[in-house]
Amino acid sequence: MSTSADILVIDDEIQMRRLLRSTLESAGYTVTLAETGKDGMRLATSERFDGIILDLGLPDIDGIDVLKELRRWAQYPILILSVRASEQEIVAALDAGANDYLTKPFRTEELLARLRSALRLFNTTASRETVFTVGAITIDLDAHLVRKHNEIVKLTPTEFSLLALFVRNAGKVLTHKYILQQVWGPKYEEQSQYSRVYVGQLRKKLEDDPNNPAVFLTESGIGYRFSAGD
Amino acid sequence: MNYSFATYTKPGSRPVPVQYAIAVGIIIAISLLLSLSSHYLGYQAVSLILLFVVAILSLRFEIGPVLAAAGASAVIWNFFFIPPHFTLAIASAQDGLLFFTYFVIAAITVTLTSRIRTRENRAMALFTLTKQLIDAKTQDEVARAAVNNIGSFFNAEVLLYLSEHDGDVFTHPHPASTLHADPKEYSVASWVYWNEKKAGKFIDRLPFSVATYYPISGPRYPLGVLGIRLKSDKQVSPEQETLLQNFIGQIASALEREQLNELSNRTTVYMESERLYKTLFNSISHELRTPLAAILNAAEGLQSSLPAANNSQHNDLVGEIHTAVERLNRLVENLLDMTRIESGHCAPSLDWCDIRDIINASLKKLEKELKHHTVIVSIADDVTLVKLDFGLMEQAFTNLLHNASIYTPAGTTVTIESKIERSTIIITIHDNGPGFPPETLPKIFDKFFRIPGSKTGGSGLGLSIVRGYVEAHKGMITAANVPTGGAQFQLRIPAEIHQPEQ
Numbered sequence: 001m002s003t004s005a006d007i008l009v010i011d012d013e014i015q016m017r018r019l020l021r022s023t024l025e026s027a028g029y030t031v032t033l034a035e036t037g038k039d040g041m042r043l044a045t046s047e048r049f050d051g052i053i054l055d056l057g058l059p060d061i062d063g064i065d066v067l068k069e070l071r072r073w074a075q076y077p078i079l080i081l082s083v084r085a086s087e088q089e090i091v092a093a094l095d096a097g098a099n100d101y102l103t104k105p106f107r108t109e110e111l112l113a114r115l116r117s118a119l120r121l122f123n124t125t126a127s128r129e130t131v132f133t134v135g136a137i138t139i140d141l142d143a144h145l146v147r148k149h150n151e152i153v154k155l156t157p158t159e160f161s162l163l164a165l166f167v168r169n170a171g172k173v174l175t176h177k178y179i180l181q182q183v184w185g186p187k188y189e190e191q192s193q194y195s196r197v198y199v200g201q202l203r204k205k206l207e208d209d210p211n212n213p214a215v216f217l218t219e220s221g222i223g224y225r226f227s228a229g230d
Numbered sequence: 231m232n233y234s235f236a237t238y239t240k241p242g243s244r245p246v247p248v249q250y251a252i253a254v255g256i257i258i259a260i261s262l263l264l265s266l267s268s269h270y271l272g273y274q275a276v277s278l279i280l281l282f283v284v285a286i287l288s289l290r291f292e293i294g295p296v297l298a299a300a301g302a303s304a305v306i307w308n309f310f311f312i313p314p315h316f317t318l319a320i321a322s323a324q325d326g327l328l329f330f331t332y333f334v335i336a337a338i339t340v341t342l343t344s345r346i347r348t349r350e351n352r353a354m355a356l357f358t359l360t361k362q363l364i365d366a367k368t369q370d371e372v373a374r375a376a377v378n379n380i381g382s383f384f385n386a387e388v389l390l391y392l393s394e395h396d397g398d399v400f401t402h403p404h405p406a407s408t409l410h411a412d413p414k415e416y417s418v419a420s421w422v423y424w425n426e427k428k429a430g431k432f433i434d435r436l437p438f439s440v441a442t443y444y445p446i447s448g449p450r451y452p453l454g455v456l457g458i459r460l461k462s463d464k465q466v467s468p469e470q471e472t473l474l475q476n477f478i479g480q481i482a483s484a485l486e487r488e489q490l491n492e493l494s495n496r497t498t499v500y501m502e503s504e505r506l507y508k509t510l511f512n513s514i515s516h517e518l519r520t521p522l523a524a525i526l527n528a529a530e531g532l533q534s535s536l537p538a539a540n541n542s543q544h545n546d547l548v549g550e551i552h553t554a555v556e557r558l559n560r561l562v563e564n565l566l567d568m569t570r571i572e573s574g575h576c577a578p579s580l581d582w583c584d585i586r587d588i589i590n591a592s593l594k595k596l597e598k599e600l601k602h603h604t605v606i607v608s609i610a611d612d613v614t615l616v617k618l619d620f621g622l623m624e625q626a627f628t629n630l631l632h633n634a635s636i637y638t639p640a641g642t643t644v645t646i647e648s649k650i651e652r653s654t655i656i657i658t659i660h661d662n663g664p665g666f667p668p669e670t671l672p673k674i675f676d677k678f679f680r681i682p683g684s685k686t687g688g689s690g691l692g693l694s695i696v697r698g699y700v701e702a703h704k705g706m707i708t709a710a711n712v713p714t715g716g717a718q719f720q721l722r723i724p725a726e727i728h729q730p731e732q
């Protein structure tokens with residue numbers, strides 16, 4: 001994919017802004033910087049971007065509020081930066097529409113990988129691909145067929161719709177709440193045992209080592225991520 | 231008709247004996263004046279004027295003095311004005327009827343006004359109490375208003391017990407009480423509290439106390455008990471009782487109001503401190519970690535921008551920076567975790583967790599540290615989903631496993647086992663390393679304690695954080711040496727366990 005994407009970085013720390021600029025520019029992105037939430041929102045409305053990197057700890061406006069405001073009209077990926085020990089904050093941000101998150105301190109390569117994956121996912125959602133391959137697993141969404149090492153794996157309808165949700169959002173972190181909403185319906189948002197039980201079943205049927213999952217990854221205290229294997 | 235209400239004396243009104251003197255004195259004075267003019271008025275008119283005076287007096291004085299005035303006026307009228315004068319005899323039947331009518335009207339007037347005034351007194355008393363209760367700003371003021379009003383209106387000694395916060399039984403009477411509380415009184419009062427029925431003297435339940443006790447009932451739990459002993463040492467009459475129940479009802483709603491107020495104040499203060507703490511904590515966390523992130527990212531930037539020729543040496547240097555950042559980050563994490571535990575802001579947010587997921591997350595974090603160790607994870611099949619705080623437990627396991635990686639030599643096997651016993655999840659982490667020096671075992675979870683002579687690279691906080699997080703889950707952790715050699719930690723955490731639907 002072309003890496004000439006325009007990225008807006010909203011972070012109040014000058015050092016982080018400078019570092020993110022140099023990191024992203026050397027990876028081929030065009031970077032615009034904003035110091036405050038207000039600045040960021042002004043820039044986001046007046047210029048066109050392909051993605052935003054947003055620090056949650058902004059001095060003027062709560063990062064979550066900036067995110068909610070942006071999500072009222074912006075479809076493109078928004079990555080959030082946060083510090084650990086604020087899982088609830090991260091979950092809130094993801095539920096408010098953030099595409100992914102990174103906790104400080106983070107590895108540069110991790111940031112670039114997440115950004116790349118979010119941008120790719122955004123650009124391919126339009127395409128009507130229905131057959132996906134992840135390692136030894138092949139999933140045909142139209143035919144409702146799942147194969148592992150070319151052997152058909154039997155899934156219950158709920159298992160299949162959960163898998164389909166994961167596949168369509170490959171590489172993206174999905175919160176428990178979002179999964180429950182999408183697969184079981186809004187009434188089941190609090191029934192968090194469902195997602196755990198069914199992810200466990202998918203792991204048993206599809207993972208090489210269910211006790212050490214490589215495809216259905218757990219995001220500590222937040223949710224799951226379906227590893228697209230890159 | 232019952233006039234046994236001790237009168238609710240308005241401020242400024244005179245004592246009763248004085249009232250007698252004044253009332254009778256006024257009648258005598260008026261009679262003297264009338265005797266001067268009786269010649270013109272005629273004695274029938276005199277009776278009307280005297281009746282008028284008695285009616286006026288009944289508005290100002292107690293019933294006793296007014297009755298005395300009425301009697302006196304009847305005698306005076308008869309003796310001095312009705313012919314034959316200076317005798318109590320009445321000559322004509324007409325005068326007899328007149329005298330009889332006079333007496334009856336005087337009596338009725340006095341009775342009626344007095345009855346009205348009794349009602350007025352009661353209404354006034356209730357009004358005064360209600361007003362004071364409304365003005366009361368604290369539970370104490372409510373109690374004081376209750377004791378004072380009941381005491382003065384019923385002419386009684388009052389003993390008031392108020393429940394502790396959240397409906398716990400009282401231990402001491404309210405200091406505003408005017409009746410001395412001995413253990414006997416207390417035992418009757420607490421019986422009334424738990425049973426919410428009146429008891430005590432004059433009542434067939436527990437009549438051995440000095441006072442009679444009434445419950446002050448609230449919608450959620452009893453608010454207290456009110457004991458009353460009339461100074462006349464008589465029983466509370468049914469009429470007084472009705473009024474007393476009215477009083478108690480008012481007091482109950484005032485107490486309820488104040489308790490709710492206090493509760494909401496406490497909640498507000500708590501929430502405010504929680505919010506403040508969170509803000510501060512987040513900002514410190516942010517302040518400490520941002521430079522770490524900058525160092526890490528700058529080092530990585532350096533690595534990728536340097537000419538390939540020197541890369542191996544630079545890689546080493548960047549690797550050193552990286553290790554240092556990780557160590558510093560761990561220290562920051564530990565310090566922040568410890569702060570969180572010590573400040574009491576560490577309430578676990580429980581949700582369904584797969585214990586395997588938690589262990590995997592910790593192992594993944596420590597991939598590099600445990601590179602030269604063998605890790606065996608053995609989890610019983612019946613361990614399905616357990617309600618825990620994922621983040622806290624992940625940190626606990628990370629600290630325990632990190633310890634294992636530091637204090638055991640390469641090649642050591644670390645075993646993690648988990649099983650369920652009734653509604654407790656038990657996790658055991660043991661290794662076949664050197665184990666703990668026995669004398670250090672009692673201190674192993676102490677803050678900043680480090681095993682003497684152990685290599686540098688620890689803050690001495692890791693295990694006390696583990697204990698803090700386990701205890702936040704109401705669980706316990708023990709450390710021991712395994713008989714076959716090696717250290718063992720065991721965590722026992724009571725938790726809700728998912729029952730799979732069959």
